[in-house]
Amino acid sequence: MQLAVDTVELDLDLNKSIFWILMQFMISFRIFRICPVCWGLPFVLSVLCGYRGSTPSITILSWHGQITSFSTHPHVIVHCAAERRPDVVENQPDAASQLNVDASGNLAKEAAGIGAFLIYISSDYVFDGTNPPYTEEDAPNPLNLYGKTKLEGERAVLENNVGAAILRIPVLYGEVEKLEESAVTIMFDKVQFSNKSANMDHWQQRFPTNVKDVASVCRQLAEKRMLDPTIKGTFHWSGNEQMTKYEMACAIADAFNLPNSHLRPITDSPVLGAPRPRNAQLDCSKLETLGIGQRTPFRVGIKESLWPFLIDKRWRQTVFH
Numbered sequence: 001m002q003l004a005v006d007t008v009e010l011d012l013d014l015n016k017s018i019f020w021i022l023m024q025f026m027i028s029f030r031i032f033r034i035c036p037v038c039w040g041l042p043f044v045l046s047v048l049c050g051y052r053g054s055t056p057s058i059t060i061l062s063w064h065g066q067i068t069s070f071s072t073h074p075h076v077i078v079h080c081a082a083e084r085r086p087d088v089v090e091n092q093p094d095a096a097s098q099l100n101v102d103a104s105g106n107l108a109k110e111a112a113g114i115g116a117f118l119i120y121i122s123s124d125y126v127f128d129g130t131n132p133p134y135t136e137e138d139a140p141n142p143l144n145l146y147g148k149t150k151l152e153g154e155r156a157v158l159e160n161n162v163g164a165a166i167l168r169i170p171v172l173y174g175e176v177e178k179l180e181e182s183a184v185t186i187m188f189d190k191v192q193f194s195n196k197s198a199n200m201d202h203w204q205q206r207f208p209t210n211v212k213d214v215a216s217v218c219r220q221l222a223e224k225r226m227l228d229p230t231i232k233g234t235f236h237w238s239g240n241e242q243m244t245k246y247e248m249a250c251a252i253a254d255a256f257n258l259p260n261s262h263l264r265p266i267t268d269s270p271v272l273g274a275p276r277p278r279n280a281q282l283d284c285s286k287l288e289t290l291g292i293g294q295r296t297p298f299r300v301g302i303k304e305s306l307w308p309f310l311i312d313k314r315w316r317q318t319v320f321h
Contacts, residue, residue, distance in 0.1 A: 100149035105156030129277025174211030202265035
């Protein structure tokens, strides 16, 4: 499913995973509703988002005092909303900056005002990819405008809320309603239609991460924070399987017992679109030292995510989505 704010599209898969994984966690906290996707669903870890055709949209984040106007205040807020497509950010810099930077700063300020713990979801694209793995102490150096807006968003959050947490994550995949929602799931049609050769990037090194794992990490981080107010600042979480898009596509084919001979690895650096870091691997030892973490093997997670999109099962989408 896609989220939209005017021309800005957002992922919902992480949002939905967080909603569901926190059902057990919400017992000790207040109910907080904001998104019509979850109408009637109680949860503590709120994700402010814009759902296509709904009100409120993400634009409420720029309204002064919007959060304090809710009748029930959250203890924890996870801010997932962002324009995360680098090429779109390059073409729509003002809109992307308003969402990735301005709204994030405003939300952080309001969260601080009501004493809510804010977790801001950021990206591995704040690094240039020349010297991995990256710790939280390494100096960011984003190559593209998307990475710059996420870094500026981090700074805006911490400037307005010193008790907030930044969680940097890499490319995500998970349950989707449309394959286009993720840079990982979108490859499935190319994998399935083996009668056509498909060029796949074999240059950029990625670490695909299951959204359910990220949701679990957010929950664990929030639980730690409830017990220890010194839990704040910047953190990294990532899957630990290094793959290019070509290798991901081959793994997807393997998970579904599909041929992969039609997939062609392209080892040259991409010349079109916004520049990408070659390898922005995140060092996750800081969270691991706190006893926080969860990792789903890629072949397991991708099979769970993509099975409804098998050619002979697409009718199921109308039932389960």
